[in-house]
Amino acid sequence: MLTKRTAISLEEAQNKLLNVHLPIGIEEIPIKNADHRVVAEDIKSPFDYPTFRRSGYDGYAIRLEDDHDYPKEFKVVANIPAGATYDKPLQENEAARIMTGAFVPDGAGKVIMLEQTEYISDKKVKIITNSRHDNISPIGDEFTKDQIIIPKNTELNAGGISIMAAVGKNTVNVYKKPKVALITTGSELLQPNESIQNGKIFNSNGPLLEHLIEDAGGIVTESIQLKDDLELLQKNLLRLEKNNDIIITDGGVSVGDFDFSATTALNSDNLLFNKLKMRPGSVNTAFINNDTLYFALSGNPGACFTGFYFFVEPVLRRFVHQPSRLIKVKGILDQPYNKTNNFDRILRGQYSIRNNNYYVHLNGSDKSGSLGNLQSSTCLFKIPNSKEPIKTNSQVDVWLLP
Amino acid sequence: MLTKRTAISLEEAQNKLLNVHLPIGIEEIPIKNADHRVVAEDIKSPFDYPTFRRSGYDGYAIRLEDDHDYPKEFKVVANIPAGATYDKPLQENEAARIMTGAFVPDGAGKVIMLEQTEYISDKKVKIITNSRHDNISPIGDEFTKDQIIIPKNTELNAGGISIMAAVGKNTVNVYKKPKVALITTGSELLQPNESIQNGKIFNSNGPLLEHLIEDAGGIVTESIQLKDDLELLQKNLLRLEKNNDIIITDGGVSVGDFDFSATTALNSDNLLFNKLKMRPGSVNTAFINNDTLYFALSGNPGACFTGFYFFVEPVLRRFVHQPSRLIKVKGILDQPYNKTNNFDRILRGQYSIRNNNYYVHLNGSDKSGSLGNLQSSTCLFKIPNSKEPIKTNSQVDVWLLP
Numbered sequence: 063m064l065t066k067r068t069a070i071s072l073e074e075a076q077n078k079l080l081n082v083h084l085p086i087g088i089e090e091i092p093i094k095n096a097d098h099r100v101v102a103e104d105i106k107s108p109f110d111y112p113t114f115r116r117s118g119y120d121g122y123a124i125r126l127e128d129d130h131d132y133p134k135e136f137k138v139v140a141n142i143p144a145g146a147t148y149d150k151p152l153q154e155n156e157a158a159r160i161m162t163g164a165f166v167p168d169g170a171g172k173v174i175m176l177e178q179t180e181y182i183s184d185k186k187v188k189i190i191t192n193s194r195h196d197n198i199s200p201i202g203d204e205f206t207k208d209q210i211i212i213p214k215n216t217e218l219n220a221g222g223i224s225i226m227a228a229v230g231k232n233t234v235n236v237y238k239k240p241k242v243a244l245i246t247t248g249s250e251l252l253q254p255n256e257s258i259q260n261g262k263i264f265n266s267n268g269p270l271l272e273h274l275i276e277d278a279g280g281i282v283t284e285s286i287q288l289k290d291d292l293e294l295l296q297k298n299l300l301r302l303e304k305n306n307d308i309i310i311t312d313g314g315v316s317v318g319d320f321d322f323s324a325t326t327a328l329n330s331d332n333l334l335f336n337k338l339k340m341r342p343g344s345v346n347t348a349f350i351n352n353d354t355l356y357f358a359l360s361g362n363p364g365a366c367f368t369g370f371y372f373f374v375e376p377v378l379r380r381f382v383h384q385p386s387r388l389i390k391v392k393g394i395l396d397q398p399y400n401k402t403n404n405f406d407r408i409l410r411g412q413y414s415i416r417n418n419n420y421y422v423h424l425n426g427s428d429k430s431g432s433l434g435n436l437q438s439s440t441c442l443f444k445i446p447n448s449k450e451p452i453k454t455n456s457q458v459d460v461w462l463l464p
Numbered sequence: 465m466l467t468k469r470t471a472i473s474l475e476e477a478q479n480k481l482l483n484v485h486l487p488i489g490i491e492e493i494p495i496k497n498a499d500h501r502v503v504a505e506d507i508k509s510p511f512d513y514p515t516f517r518r519s520g521y522d523g524y525a526i527r528l529e530d531d532h533d534y535p536k537e538f539k540v541v542a543n544i545p546a547g548a549t550y551d552k553p554l555q556e557n558e559a560a561r562i563m564t565g566a567f568v569p570d571g572a573g574k575v576i577m578l579e580q581t582e583y584i585s586d587k588k589v590k591i592i593t594n595s596r597h598d599n600i601s602p603i604g605d606e607f608t609k610d611q612i613i614i615p616k617n618t619e620l621n622a623g624g625i626s627i628m629a630a631v632g633k634n635t636v637n638v639y640k641k642p643k644v645a646l647i648t649t650g651s652e653l654l655q656p657n658e659s660i661q662n663g664k665i666f667n668s669n670g671p672l673l674e675h676l677i678e679d680a681g682g683i684v685t686e687s688i689q690l691k692d693d694l695e696l697l698q699k700n701l702l703r704l705e706k707n708n709d710i711i712i713t714d715g716g717v718s719v720g721d722f723d724f725s726a727t728t729a730l731n732s733d734n735l736l737f738n739k740l741k742m743r744p745g746s747v748n749t750a751f752i753n754n755d756t757l758y759f760a761l762s763g764n765p766g767a768c769f770t771g772f773y774f775f776v777e778p779v780l781r782r783f784v785h786q787p788s789r790l791i792k793v794k795g796i797l798d799q800p801y802n803k804t805n806n807f808d809r810i811l812r813g814q815y816s817i818r819n820n821n822y823y824v825h826l827n828g829s830d831k832s833g834s835l836g837n838l839q840s841s842t843c844l845f846k847i848p849n850s851k852e853p854i855k856t857n858s859q860v861d862v863w864l865l866p
Contacts, residue, residue, distance in 0.1 A: 097675045114662045118833060120718055143692065143722055145652035147663040162718055163652055163763065163833075165663035204829070204836050212839055220675030221838025224765065228668035228835055232656050250547035250565055254634050260516045261549040261567035266630035273499045273622030290545065316522055316564055320545055361565065363626065418820035427606070431520060431565075433630055434606050436623025437614055 067337035069344065072372060072406070078334045079348060079373060082355055084381055085307055087238035093226045096218050098279075099236040100382040105212040107229050110202030114147075115166040118197040119175045122157040122187055126171030133190045135182065140167065157187055166198050173197040205229070215383045240381040242275050243302040244268065244285040247295060247313040247323060248361060251287050266433055267312045267366050271359070274370050277464070278378040278387070280308070290320035299326065303354045307381070310374065313361030315345045323347070323358040330356065339447075340406045342430030343369040363433035368408050368442060371461070393420035393443055393460035400451040401428075407447075410439040413460060420460050439463065469739035471746065474774060474808070480736045481750060481775060484757055486783055487709055489640035495628045498620050500681075501638040502784040507614040509631050512604030516549075517568040520599040521577045524559040524589055528573030528598075535592045537584065542569065559589055568600050575599040607631070617785045642783040644677050645704040646670065646687040649697060649715040649725060650763060653689050668835055669714045669768050673761075676772050679866070680780040680789070682710070692722035701728065705756045709783070712776065715763030717747045725749070725760040732758065741849075742808045744832030745771040765835035770810050770844060773863070795822035795845055795862035802853040803830075809849075812841035815862060822862050841865065 070078075088102040117123065124136060136157035140148045144163045151169035152158060158167050166173065172193065180188040205211055211229065212222050218234075226234060246268040250261060258264070265287055272282050283306055288294055295311075302309055314323040315336075327336050330349040336358075338344050343365035347358035355377065359369045376386040393413060401407075411422045422443045426435035444459040445452055452458075472480075490504040519525065526538060538559035542550045546565045553571035554560060560569050568575065574595065582590040607613055613631065614624050620636075628636060648670040652663060660666070667689055674684050685708055690696055697713075704711050716725040717738075729738050732751040738760075740746050745767035749760035757779065761771045778788040795815060803809075814827045824845045828837035846861040847854055854860075 094671065094674070097679070109660065112665070113660050116833070118831075120723075142663075144650050145663055145691075161722060163650070163665070199831075199833060204834050211836060216839065219839060220672050220679060221769070221835070221841070223675055224668040224672035224838055225835055227656070227671040228666055228765075230654075230656070230660060230666050248546050248565070252632075254629070254632070258511065258515050258632060261544075261547055263514070263565070264630055264632050266626040269496065269629040270622050270626035272496070273625055277499070277622060289547075320563060321522075363630075367623070429520075429601075431518070431601060432606050433623070433627055434613060436626055437618065437621060439623070 069337040069339045070335050071339050075335045075338055075348070075373065076376065079377055082334070082350065082377070084240075084355075084377065086381055086383075088235050089238050090233050090235050093223050093231060093234050096223060096234050096236060097220060098217060100217050100384060101212055101214060102235045102237050104210045104214045105226060105231070105234065106208045107205035107211050108207065109229070110207050111205040111229055112199050112201060112203060115201060116199040117160045117162060117164050117166050117173045118199060119173055120162050121160060121173045121175045121197070122179055122189065123152070123160045123166050123170035123173050124157045124189070125152050125154070125169055128155050129172055129192065132192055133188055135186060135188050138185050138187050142167065157189075159187075171196060171198075217384060237382040239279055239281045240307040240378055241283045241305065242280045242308045242310060242378070243283050243306040244271055244275070245295070245298060245302075245309070245311045246271075246285075246287045247290060247311060249289045249320070253287070267359075267361060267363060270363065270366065270436065271310060271312060271370060274367075274375070275310075275378065278375045279382055279384075280378045290314060290322060292322040292325060295322050296326065299351075303352050306354065308355050308357065308374075308377070310357045310359060312359045312366055315347050315358040315360055326351075327356070327358050340408055341403065342408065344405065346373060348373060360430070362430040363436060364410060364427075364430045367410070367436055371442065371463070387464035389462040391420050391460050391462060393422045393441075393458050395452060395454055395456045395458055396421045396423040398451055398454050399424070399445050402449055402451065403445065403447050405447050407445040408442050409445060410435050411441045411443050411460075412439060413441045413462065420462075422458065422460050471739040471741045472737050473741050477737045477740055477750070477775065478778065481779055484736070484752065484779070486642075486757070486779070488783055488785075490637050491640050492635050492637050495625050495633060495636050498625060498636050498638060499622060500619060502619050502786060503614055503616060504637045504639050506612045506616045507628060507633070507636065508610045509607035509613050510609070511631070512609050513607040513631055514601050514603060514605060517603060518601040519562045519564060519566050519568050519575045520601060521575055522564050523562060523575045523577045523599070524581055524591065525554070525562045525568050525572035525575050526559045526591070527554050527556070527571055530557050531574055531594065534594055535590055537588055537590050540587050540589050544569065559591075561589075573598060573600075619786060639784040641681055641683045642709040642780055643685045643707065644682045644710045644712060644780075645685050645708040646673050646677070647697070647700060647704075647711070647713045648673075648687075648689045649692060649713060651691045651722070655689070669761075669763060669765055672765065672768065672838065673712060673714060673772060676769075676777070677712075677780065680777045681784055681786075682780045692716060692724060694724040694727060697724050698728065705754050708756065710757050710759065710776075710779070712759045712761060714761045714768055717749050717760040717762055728753075729758070729760050742810055743805065744810065746807065748775060750775060762832070764832040765838060766812060767832045769812070769838055773844065773865070789866035791864040793822050793862050793864060795824040795843075795860050797854060797856055797858045797860055798823045798825040800853055800856050801826070801847050804851055804853065805847065805849050807849050809847040810844050811847060812837050813843050813845050813862075814841060815843045815864065822864075824860065824862050
């Protein structure tokens with residue numbers, strides 16, 4: 063198993079993944095389930111909207127010809143609550159009592175706000191002062207028929223769903239969420255209900271990856287935990303390949319005798335990379351087998367976390383035509399980093415913004431195996447390989463976490 | 465119904481809400497359901513973690529006393545895969561083959577990486593070069609017993625869930641999500657499967673509020689649509705008060721004959737506000753009745769959206785001890801705003817960051833009744849009341865949307 067691997071850079075590895083063809087799918091779903099989903103079509107208005115002349119206020123609709131010489135009495139010939147219509151045109155000095163959002167009768171050219179009128183009887187109103195605006199939304203004021211109201215590749219929010227509801231859309235075509243199967247491997251892994259014992263640990267990367275995948279827009283179809291057993295692993299992979307877009311294994315990816323995910327990668331149809339010029343996560347691996355994209359991530363929590371964001375997250379987002387939510391910026395080191403490295407080192411950090419600059423510092427431990435900083439880290443940043451310590455105020459690459 | 469109302473400022477209204485006592489609750493849930501939930505206790509490690517001395521690499525464990533004079537042959541007396549233990553102390557020039565994450569036997573003081581060794585037989589290994597580090601994580605290296613690993617009031621993410629899993633926690637105490645009932649009112653509202661007709665509209669504020677509430681961390685227990693009918697409204701409110709922390713009505717809050725939500729507010733135990741010195745949404749209303757907090761929001765989509773973010777969202781977030789996700793900053797107008805106003809006007813906008821400044825512009829329509837910009841607006845900003853147009857480059861208050 064002590065095979066020579068060819069190390070490539072982070073950028074090369076990311077580029078290799080960018081060239082992987084993804085089986086992007088589209089599905090029609092009810093709009094009520096579409097929050098945060100990405101529309102796979104230009105959404106057009108099926109009609110002019112509003113579809114009728116709509117009153118902006120409670121008040122009285124009158125003809126423009128009668129809109130002068132206030133105060134003046136009008137004859138109230140109709141009462142139009144919201145939802146009703148009125149099909150007779152107004153005559154001279156006639157008014158229709160009208161509610162906000164209600165249908166403005168033909169012939170009416172203005173709605174006088176209730177506050178500018180004086181009630182005399184149900185049949186008579188005195189209009190006190192004129193109104194600057196007509197307070198009527200014309201037909202098509204907001205959208206015209208076939209106007210694009212939400213462009214393709216928009217990630218829907220509450221506002222987008224309300225726009226679709228307004229024009230009577232009940233379903234929408236969105237990109238399918240990528241289906242991801244997750245296998246955490248390791249004979250050292252306890253089940254959550256077991257007691258702690260020497261040599262054993264609870265599975266933390268399983269829960270980590272499940273939630274990272276879901277937060278990035280994937281569906282975890284299955285999450286299983288396996289002992290280190292090549293045959294058991296391969297049997298499960300064959301089964302999971304049939305129904306998933308991506309399979310992620312975690313652990314067993316290094317050079318040890320039980321590193322069966324590494325073996326699987328070596329025997330795959332297309333090994334994309336299994337060695338990176340960076341730490342932690344130099345053994346994070348990606349390959350294609352039977353037309354399925356695999357990631358074999360390090361079992362070290364820090365390396366698994368970093369590998370997920372650099373490699374898996376951008377692919378999950380590409381399934382729905384969205385860029386990675388990891389924002390790359392230039393930052394400034396708030397503290398020195400004294401360990402020297404032959405490899406670039408990716409640290410979990412925290413940032414603050416001061417004078418338009420992102421200042422970053424190490425958040426707790428820089429060890430690949432530590433996990434105490436996974437909740438509170440707000441960025442990743444790169445300490446370049448160097449024979450010298452890196453000084454405070456050095457410029458570094460920073461990736462802001464979502 | 466044409467009652468004189470007392471207008472208060474946005475800040476006064478927000479302060480009134482800040483003083484409302486909220487029935488904040490705590491519940492114990494499985495950690496797998498706890499992503500994005502807020503912990504209601506300091507979470508402490510139940511033991512020193514790691515609980516045993518753990519190897520950082522695949523390789524060979526040796527005694528520190530033997531760690532010299534390389535290259536040198538060692539007798540391999542054990543093979544310790546991850547998950548196993550080995551209870552005999554190492555003797556002089558003995559090595560134990562050991563995997564990443566495995567139990568380091570007593571007496572061993574260093575793990576030599578596999579890459580620095582040469583396999584001779586299952587019983588013999590040659591160590592070629594020394595290793596700078598001991599590659600062993602000591603007991604308690606990451607957490608000591610009772611150390612706070614996630615502080616109270618932290619909003620959990622994938623990392624936090626993995627930390628809890630690592631220390632064997634299966635459940636966690638989190639703040640309960642506020643239960644919200646939603647009633648959209650209006651005889652003009654069609655059901656989603658009906659055909660469009662004069663005077664009628666599809667209900668867009670119902671879907672808008674449902675998703676805004678859920679995005680802000682609330683549970684929509686029920687979302688119903690009612691015709692304008694005071695008795696029907698009040699019957700439903702009485703029913704919903706029993707099982708909800710908050711009731712939101714939408715529409716019927718102005719001064720018209722059918723504005724039954726406004727009537728309900730006037731007759732409530734404690735009217736907090738029903739008139740604001742701002743547009744749109746001057747009629748957005750909040751009150752307390754039978755110990756239930758009510759919001760009666762404007763039926764105009766723009767006013768409903770603005771009212772939700774200014775008044776409802778901060779309350780929903782306060783149920784889980786979190787600040788509003790609306791970030792208030794100072795911004796610069798990218799274009800003039802020429803309409804003059806007696807009231808402050810809150811516009812839906814978009815912002816861009818240039819030279820450390822937030823530049824804002826109106827996003828589409830400034831009308832209270834328009835909804836086309838609800839998907840694509842990224843901020844709200846305030847045009848102060850003025851008798852003069854507001855010039856380009858004026859400083860304005862900006863609220864960045866989540």
